[in-house]
Amino acid sequence: MADKPADVWARIRAAQVLASARTGIVYCILDGMLRTGDPRLAPAALRLFIQLDDRRSAGLLIRALADGVMRPLASGCRLQRPVGRPRRRARAAVRLG
Numbered sequence: 001m002a003d004k005p006a007d008v009w010a011r012i013r014a015a016q017v018l019a020s021a022r023t024g025i026v027y028c029i030l031d032g033m034l035r036t037g038d039p040r041l042a043p044a045a046l047r048l049f050i051q052l053d054d055r056r057s058a059g060l061l062i063r064a065l066a067d068g069v070m071r072p073l074a075s076g077c078r079l080q081r082p083v084g085r086p087r088r089r090a091r092a093a094v095r096l097g
Contacts, residue, residue, distance in 0.1 A: 008041060015029055015048055016048065019051060027057070031064070034061075035064065046061070046070075
């Protein structure tokens, strides 16, 4: 049974509070959120891991990547292209002789 949208957003808000307080349990909660595959929970967990910016977060993200958890997240991402024409590379002047 899928969570109601209100329940999902309440879980995300609770995780944000725990992450800002840097409680020890937040790593377990974020790892669980990341592994749900939910299109709302998983990206939120990823953002919070990045905000924590510590070795434990990095280790959990690497483990999730190795387990193939991040593949669905990556498929939902769009690569942003720069707006406008790409810059031309300056040519180096070459002098002979």
